[in-house]
Amino acid sequence: MEVRYIKPEEAVDYLKISAASFIWKFDKDVDTKVTMPVLGAFHQGKLVAGAEVYNFKCNYCGNLINTVVIDGICSQPEHRRTGGVRAIFDEIEKTALENDITVGFLSPFSISYYEKFGFANLNRSFSIKVPFNNLSQFERSNNVELYTGEQFDELCELHNKCAMKENLMTLRDNKKQFCDTPLENADYTYIHRTSSGEADGYVRFTVKRPHELIAEELFALTPEALSGIVGFLRNYDGIVKILVVKNQYTGSPFSCIADRIDETDYEYKGGIAARIYNLKNLLENNSYPQEHGKFSILSLDELPQNKGIFDVEYQNGKATVTVRDSGDYDISLAPPAAAKLLLAGEGHTKETAVFIDGVELKNNADDFFRAFPHRATHFLNCIWSE
Numbered sequence: 001m002e003v004r005y006i007k008p009e010e011a012v013d014y015l016k017i018s019a020a021s022f023i024w025k026f027d028k029d030v031d032t033k034v035t036m037p038v039l040g041a042f043h044q045g046k047l048v049a050g051a052e053v054y055n056f057k058c059n060y061c062g063n064l065i066n067t068v069v070i071d072g073i074c075s076q077p078e079h080r081r082t083g084g085v086r087a088i089f090d091e092i093e094k095t096a097l098e099n100d101i102t103v104g105f106l107s108p109f110s111i112s113y114y115e116k117f118g119f120a121n122l123n124r125s126f127s128i129k130v131p132f133n134n135l136s137q138f139e140r141s142n143n144v145e146l147y148t149g150e151q152f153d154e155l156c157e158l159h160n161k162c163a164m165k166e167n168l169m170t171l172r173d174n175k176k177q178f179c180d181t182p183l184e185n186a187d188y189t190y191i192h193r194t195s196s197g198e199a200d201g202y203v204r205f206t207v208k209r210p211h212e213l214i215a216e217e218l219f220a221l222t223p224e225a226l227s228g229i230v231g232f233l234r235n236y237d238g239i240v241k242i243l244v245v246k247n248q249y250t251g252s253p254f255s256c257i258a259d260r261i262d263e264t265d266y267e268y269k270g271g272i273a274a275r276i277y278n279l280k281n282l283l284e285n286n287s288y289p290q291e292h293g294k295f296s297i298l299s300l301d302e303l304p305q306n307k308g309i310f311d312v313e314y315q316n317g318k319a320t321v322t323v324r325d326s327g328d329y330d331i332s333l334a335p336p337a338a339a340k341l342l343l344a345g346e347g348h349t350k351e352t353a354v355f356i357d358g359v360e361l362k363n364n365a366d367d368f369f370r371a372f373p374h375r376a377t378h379f380l381n382c383i384w385s386e
Helices: 008-022 086-100 111-113 153-161 223-236 253-258 279-285 335-343 366-370
Strands: 002-005 037-041 046-060 063-075 103-106 120-122 125-132 144-145 188-193 201-209 211-220 242-248 263-268 273-276 293-299 308-315 318-325 332-333 359-360
Touching: 008 037, 008 046, 008 063, 008 279, 037 086, 037 144, 046 086, 046 242, 063 279, 111 273, 120 335, 125 253, 144 223, 144 366, 153 188, 153 201, 188 223, 201 223, 211 223, 242 253, 273 335, 279 308, 279 318, 279 335, 293 335, 332 335
Parallel strands: 063 103, 211 242, 293 332
Antiparallel strands: 002 037, 037 046, 046 063, 103 273, 120 273, 125 242, 125 263, 144 188, 188 201, 201 211, 293 308, 308 318, 332 359
């Protein structure tokens, strides 16, 4: 099985495989190109599987780590279970170390399927639905400016400031990551400003009349910005009934205020899946307690860079990490379990971690659990818009 990035003239073949795999209608006059780098698996010269693969920088405990985002994974139905997707993931694993990739992300159609590749489901998010009639405590506001593309540098800087407040959020650096044609696409982004004109929050939304205004992204640096954005959105209560804010998590700014509003509904979705490609690098970038602590992890990962026993000793927020081949350890982790405990920000304890498949507690691991408390964690889809 040959694995390589497809050529521009092979884009139609990939789109046809995607259409057959996900059962969507292929239009030969429209579906002629892809904008993402696509890694393809070829059997006897024929493309049989593909995946969009691209790199981003991501916030992890206030540090930037390199990540790979995998999307559009598909295989020709008649070539399924012949090794095409496995070959693509093998190639990603091989190049992860070469490219200093620490973590990989994907949207799983099947959790059990992607566990075979070391991924674990995490960052479950939910949508919050609030009747506009119940938002009267937020004073109507118009301290906003429609994004048209001219404010790209300002909006990008604002997004990245927000990203550095939430674990696993990816940074942005390309105009395609924001919609600058609101009238043509009915996809609106508004920047909120302080009284002095400084950008301190933004919202991106669409409207589904007559029922819902759907905020795909809502970020605020301050409580005043959040209140101002909600107050601005109230101006649409004459054409829609309900405000929907997507991609929320427990403890997110909007969820904190929504918890106090009557008739609020929460709708959960599966979340994102993640896999650690460089365990030592992740451990070195973690933010540790001020007090002294130490622990050892037996990693059951088959990736060469993740094999062995990882000794971590920390103090004053930092840690030294060393690796050995054998000996005693405090906790052993299979790859999905490692992703769950080190990335999800769920703040597990030894009492709850034992219920996670792939976790074995051997010695006292209190210092391990103290090093990975509950954290604001929010992976946001960073795929560029068309």
